[in-house]
Every structure is written in C-alpha cells, then in structure tokens.
Amino acid sequence: GAVVSQHPSRVICKSGTSVKIECRSLDFQATTMFWYRQFPKQSLMLMATSNEGSKATYEQGVEKDKFLINHASLTLSTLTVTSAHPEDSSFYICSAPVRGWTDTQYFGPGTRLTVL
C-alpha cells in the first residue's frame, strides 16, 4: 500500500537554529501534501498545503516566513522551521492524498521537534 515517510523522526535543536523536515511519498506521486502540527494531547492542526511546482498555501495564523515549505518533486516536500524557538516544539506530521477507492490520505510517522 501507499506509504509516506518522514525524516528525521526526532530532532533536538538549540533556539535560533533552523530545522528541515522531509516528507516523502514512497510508492506514489503526490502533487499535494499537507503539513500538520500536533501539541501534546491535542488534535492535529493543519498548517499548510504544499503544492508541487508552486507556492504553498498557509492556514490562517501560520507564519509562512517561519515555516518554509518547498515541494521540490512529486515525491518530496520539506518543511523548514526557521529560527526555531521552544514554543515551536511540537509533533509535525505530513500527509499525502491517494486517489483510489478510498480517496484517503496517508500520514507520515511524524517528527518530534524539541527546541531547547
């Protein structure tokens, strides 16, 4: 079945540094991918829609200059958290839609970001 991977699974960084998170669709092409963040014991909040070959679409309240998204190919989207601060510590998850009999989305395993 369709699989989405994320790298790294965990990252710890110092405040002020930038962190890049990769999201890959492993056996299918994804012109669109979605990025979510999830705080402990809370639901997933959509951050942005990553579009291959064009600019990402950000949800209201999400700083596009802080969360840079690049959809470089049909199988790769990256989220860069720039000048990370402790409040950016969260679980970041990507997903990609798969058209088929379920028309569902497959989620990556997530990336745990801890900013010290």
Next chain:
Amino acid sequence: GESVGLHLPTLSVQEGDNSIINCAYSNSASDYFIWYKQESGKGPQFIIDIRSNMDKRQGQRVTVLLNKTVKHLSLQIAATQPGDSAVYFCAEINMNRDDKIIFGKGTRLHILP
C-alpha cells in the same frame, strides 16, 4: 465511563465490550468522513471512511455511523481489545473543494483489563 480531561476526553471500556466513540463535525458541506487511530508518538492511521450519501459502513470489527441531520459521526468498535488503546480522531473533508482534512478534537480510548 466517559470523562473530559484537560484536552482530550477519555473513554474507558472493559476489554471485550463494545466501544462507541462520538464526534460532532462542523461543516455541513463536508461530504467525506474518516476515522483515524493514533497511537502514542505515531502518525494517524486510517480506520474506516464513509461518504455523505451513506449513513452506515462496516469494516472489520468497526462500524461508522453518519447522521447528517445533526452533523454527528460515531465509531463503534466491537469486542474491544488492548491493542485498540489509542486516540481516535474523526475527520471531515469537502471533496468538492479541496483535500483538506479537518480533524475533530479526538477521544482517548482506554481499555480496562
């Protein structure tokens, strides 16, 4: 019983009993609904889906019910097992507009031995 915690409500169910997890969705234009299971530290996993032209769909040990009149969705898990312990999220999508998933708040299912 059911209780509301700081963020996620928790449903405690005896092993072997049936579980019913409820969800209220927000957008009457949503036409596709999905239940996801999320175990600690992992991404959500697809459980079952239902389109708005249906009111019931059954899978293996799971059933989803949709009541569009009151914008209510439920997930029934038969013969709950320890491996069912997780947080369950309902999600809604407006397929005519985009693929954006709007997640519900989630319910933690706790299995009692």
